[in-house]
Amino acid sequence: MAEVLTAAEEDRSHAQGQRNSGDLLDARGLTKRFGDILANDRVDLTINKGEIHALLGENGAGKSTLVKMFYGALEPDGGTIAWQGRDVTIASPAAARGLGIGMVFQHFSLFEALTVVENIALALPNPGNMKDLSARIKAVSEDYGLPLNPTDVVADLPVGIRQRIEIVRCLLQEPELIIMDEPTSVLTPQEADRLFLTLKRLASEGCAVLYISHRLEEVQRICHHATILRHGQVVRECDPSKETPASLARMMVGTEVIGVSIGAHQPATGNVRLGVTGLSARATTPFATELKNIKLEVRAGEIVAIAGVAGNGQGELFDALSGEMRVAPAMVRLDDEPCGARNVTWRRRRNAAFVPEERLGHGAVPGLKLSGNIVLTRHGTGDGLVGSGFVSTQKAGELEQRIKKHYDVRMSHDDPEARSLSGGNLQKFVVGRELDRKPGVLVVNQPTWGVDAGAAALIRQALIDLARSGSAVLVISQDLDEIFEIADRIAVISRGHLSAPEDARTITRERIGLLMAGGAEDEAGAA
Amino acid sequence: MRIELVKRKEHSRLMTMLSPVIAVALTLIAAALLFAVTGKDPALGLYLFFIEPLTDTWSLQEIVVKATPLVLIACGLSVCYLSNNWNIGAEGQFVFGAICGCFLPILYPGFENAATLPLMLVFGALGGAAWALIPAVLKTRFNTNEILTSLMLVYVAGLLLDYLVRGPWRDPDGFNFPESRIFSDAATLPVIGDGRMSLSAPIAVLVVIVLAVVLAKTLKGFEIRVMGESPRAGAFAGFSSKRLTLFAFALAGALAGLAGTMEVSGSLNQLLPSISPGYGFTAIIVAFLGRLNPIGILIAGFVLALSYIGGEAVQASMGVSDKIASVIQGLLLFFVLACDTLILYKIRFAMARRAAPAGEASHV
Numbered sequence: 107m108a109e110v111l112t113a114a115e116e117d118r119s120h121a122q123g124q125r126n127s128g129d130l131l132d133a134r135g136l137t138k139r140f141g142d143i144l145a146n147d148r149v150d151l152t153i154n155k156g157e158i159h160a161l162l163g164e165n166g167a168g169k170s171t172l173v174k175m176f177y178g179a180l181e182p183d184g185g186t187i188a189w190q191g192r193d194v195t196i197a198s199p200a201a202a203r204g205l206g207i208g209m210v211f212q213h214f215s216l217f218e219a220l221t222v223v224e225n226i227a228l229a230l231p232n233p234g235n236m237k238d239l240s241a242r243i244k245a246v247s248e249d250y251g252l253p254l255n256p257t258d259v260v261a262d263l264p265v266g267i268r269q270r271i272e273i274v275r276c277l278l279q280e281p282e283l284i285i286m287d288e289p290t291s292v293l294t295p296q297e298a299d300r301l302f303l304t305l306k307r308l309a310s311e312g313c314a315v316l317y318i319s320h321r322l323e324e325v326q327r328i329c330h331h332a333t334i335l336r337h338g339q340v341v342r343e344c345d346p347s348k349e350t351p352a353s354l355a356r357m358m359v360g361t362e363v364i365g366v367s368i369g370a371h372q373p374a375t376g377n378v379r380l381g382v383t384g385l386s387a388r389a390t391t392p393f394a395t396e397l398k399n400i401k402l403e404v405r406a407g408e409i410v411a412i413a414g415v416a417g418n419g420q421g422e423l424f425d426a427l428s429g430e431m432r433v434a435p436a437m438v439r440l441d442d443e444p445c446g447a448r449n450v451t452w453r454r455r456r457n458a459a460f461v462p463e464e465r466l467g468h469g470a471v472p473g474l475k476l477s478g479n480i481v482l483t484r485h486g487t488g489d490g491l492v493g494s495g496f497v498s499t500q501k502a503g504e505l506e507q508r509i510k511k512h513y514d515v516r517m518s519h520d521d522p523e524a525r526s527l528s529g530g531n532l533q534k535f536v537v538g539r540e541l542d543r544k545p546g547v548l549v550v551n552q553p554t555w556g557v558d559a560g561a562a563a564l565i566r567q568a569l570i571d572l573a574r575s576g577s578a579v580l581v582i583s584q585d586l587d588e589i590f591e592i593a594d595r596i597a598v599i600s601r602g603h604l605s606a607p608e609d610a611r612t613i614t615r616e617r618i619g620l621l622m623a624g625g626a627e628d629e630a631g632a633a
Numbered sequence: 634m635r636i637e638l639v640k641r642k643e644h645s646r647l648m649t650m651l652s653p654v655i656a657v658a659l660t661l662i663a664a665a666l667l668f669a670v671t672g673k674d675p676a677l678g679l680y681l682f683f684i685e686p687l688t689d690t691w692s693l694q695e696i697v698v699k700a701t702p703l704v705l706i707a708c709g710l711s712v713c714y715l716s717n718n719w720n721i722g723a724e725g726q727f728v729f730g731a732i733c734g735c736f737l738p739i740l741y742p743g744f745e746n747a748a749t750l751p752l753m754l755v756f757g758a759l760g761g762a763a764w765a766l767i768p769a770v771l772k773t774r775f776n777t778n779e780i781l782t783s784l785m786l787v788y789v790a791g792l793l794l795d796y797l798v799r800g801p802w803r804d805p806d807g808f809n810f811p812e813s814r815i816f817s818d819a820a821t822l823p824v825i826g827d828g829r830m831s832l833s834a835p836i837a838v839l840v841v842i843v844l845a846v847v848l849a850k851t852l853k854g855f856e857i858r859v860m861g862e863s864p865r866a867g868a869f870a871g872f873s874s875k876r877l878t879l880f881a882f883a884l885a886g887a888l889a890g891l892a893g894t895m896e897v898s899g900s901l902n903q904l905l906p907s908i909s910p911g912y913g914f915t916a917i918i919v920a921f922l923g924r925l926n927p928i929g930i931l932i933a934g935f936v937l938a939l940s941y942i943g944g945e946a947v948q949a950s951m952g953v954s955d956k957i958a959s960v961i962q963g964l965l966l967f968f969v970l971a972c973d974t975l976i977l978y979k980i981r982f983a984m985a986r987r988a989a990p991a992g993e994a995s996h997v
Contacts, residue, residue, distance in 0.1 A: 481852075
């Protein structure tokens with residue numbers, strides 16, 4: 107095994123000679139910045155041989171960024187990575203594999219039309235002939251309790267088996283460190299149990315595992331050590347077996363005091379403006395989440411927030427509320443009118459407004475000017491934008507000016523294409539476009555995702571003002587600080603189940619963490 | 634040194650205008666090379682191909698005659714391509730439209746009155762639309778790939794026409810030639826001027842104007858552009874991608890069918906085993922060269938029509954293969970699509986190279 111070291115790096119690694127030679131991987135001060143956002147801020151992480159090391163954190167805490175630097179998919183802006191005691195530059199995933207670092211991705215990278223053995227052969231540097239490789243796949247997969255039939259076509263296999271292919275592909279390269287990105291998010295409990303046995307076996311053979319998850323009970327069960335990230339920084343290291351799920355959850359979500367007075371929250375006494383009853387919907391793709399019997403009421407004058415880890419059904423719930431996914435009429439009600447089968451324009455005409463999570467490509471068309479993007483959601487809402495089939499560019503321009511001024515959308519020249527705006531400015535525009543209508547019901551998914559603090563405060567204040575003026579506001583967010591700042595009631599979504607909303611003044615972060623980690627399912631099931 | 638493509642923040646207006654011009658220039662250079670390689674004088678070849686046809690009234694009229702179906706078909710195709718529906722089968726829609734438009738004068742030659750011609754045009758448009766709706770319905774119902782299905786239907790339509798003119802629709806007084814009977818005056822588009830130009834040319838211009846207004850100013854045009862660029866955002870706007878697919882195919886088919894009927898009624902005056910020198914395919918090039926914009930298509934239609942006439946000219950006077958026109962058309966499409974990259978990307982020459990990545994140098 108050889109590493110490319112420049113002379114300077116050589117000097118430095120000698121200078122830092124007191125590193126523990128037993129460490130497999132030792133990262134010091136890793137920093138990665140994306141535009142305005144510091145995704146990783148001087149992260150230190152040490153992984154020992156034979157250790158199952160958990161990397162914990164909320165979405166956006168910087169876990170994926172960190173492991174991508176280990177796997178050579180991202181280049182750090184600062185800091186060093188030492189592998190088996192020597193400083194290395196991991197320039198590509200191939201280099202990482204060469205060092206002995208393998209990765210199993212959350213979403214698989216398999217060719218559906220090919221067989222298991224063909225898929226594996228494609229990823230190996232020198233696969234040899236297919237017959238021998240098939241035999242090796244069979245031997246290794248059975249040895250580790252993950253049996254595979256090399257001649258099966260991937261398209262016919264369920265997700266659990268597909269993940270096995272990825273793991274076996276990784277094992278065939280005899281790695282010394284395997285990075286697993288939320289491996290159980292697509293597995294049944296039984297499949298997960300089998301995976302845990304394999305991981306324990308690997309660890310006992312000296313292979314280290316870096317295990318990314320937010321399922322705390324899993325981490326407690328199998329991990330020897332945990333590093334917790336929040337907002338790109340390491341906040342704690344601990345031995346998960348000595349912690350409780352509640353204490354782990356608290357470390358993950360933080361306990362900072364928030365500067366909003368409790369008095370701002372008011373009990374809602376108004377009419378139910380947005381009602382959801384018995385909302386169930388099947389998953390339409392292998393990575394979608396099934397919605398299970400969701401019940402929710404949002405009253406005039408209040409903000410209800412839905413907390414939860416990404417991929418637990420937030421996007422599907424949003425689509426059902428907006429009308430992009432149709433359900434049975436009675437499942438969704440706007441101002442007591444059943445509308446589950448109505449389309450998004452109909453709902454907008456009933457004074458509802460929606461802000462999706464993805465700004466570009468869902469909330470806005472990248473190549474369209476801002477004025478055009480105003481027509482996108484407001485062509486049917488009686489703003490005078492469309493008259494007898496013709497679009498009024500003048501009226502759209504006026505609205506664009508108004509939103510730009512009112513919501514402080516900054517742009518380099520007048521009416522640019524949406525794609526040229528920074529994330530925060532585009533978010534102000536997308537939220538402002540809907541708030542400008544003074545909607546009676548607003549559903550917003552991730553209102554301040556990736557937005558700087560100033561813009562976030564502006565958006566949150568606007569949401570509160572809207573609710574206080576008599577509208578019903580539903581906020582779906584992964585940012586607990588934000589939720590506590592603005593919500594009157596809080597519910598948690600987990601694997602497509604929604605817990606009953608609780609008063610934001612009395613619910614604790616520990617309780618939310620437990621609901622996120624699977625408690626919401628149990629409570630919804632019991633209810 | 635290495636050449637990088639860097640994404641622009643916004644579409645470059647300059648490049649949107651310039652890209653087809655660069656593409657035409659590159660095509661001329663490639664065509665000159667082509668002449669040189671085959672041992673002909675490149676300058677003379679280019680002159681005969683691109684300039685001489687413009688110097689004489691007869692060939693100018695021929696260019697209009699050839700440009701008319703190209704422009705009509707390309708207008709419909711632009712709506713398809715703008716909305717991300719890859720209709721490659723305009724040639725089939727052209728042929729099937731012509732069949733539907735021409736059954737009246739062939740099967741009912743006695744039906745001669747003022748309604749004959751309008752009815753033929755309506756049937757032609759409906760027939761083309763129906764043919765185009767087959768791949769559209771297959772796409773929306775069964776998620777089939779419309780590129781394949783629309784293309785395959787081209788050959789079905791071609792063989793159907795071949796069967797009809799050799800079999801049931803053959804002219805009873807035609808000495809067994811594979812041709813239908815010649816249309817009566819009531820079924821013939823009025824001629825404009827002294828050449829072969831017919832009423833079809835002004836109709837094509839009218840279609841261009843209407844479509845340009847619809848695309849630029851109406852909500853339907855907005856819907857078409859949004860769905861093409863970002864279907865998820867289109868769904869969020871409340872537009873139905875399935876309905877738009879059906880609409881775009883039906884419109885493109887109707888215009889192709891109309892063009893087919895007018896070509897037969899105005900120029901050929903009878904059905905033949907082959908009624909198109911590949912208009913439906915060449916129109917794809919016209920649509921892209923014209924920036925999927927009706928006005929641009931009108932100009933591009935003339936450029937491509939010129940390539941037909943020029944191809945015949947060099948074949949006649951220089952003895953070059955008649956495939957030269959197809960080759961030059963293909964080169965043009967290739968260069969247009971390549972140059973379009975520059976609308977959203979710019980070229981950067983990167984001088985400094987980073988130190989060799991570890992992955993390349995290590996691991997023996």
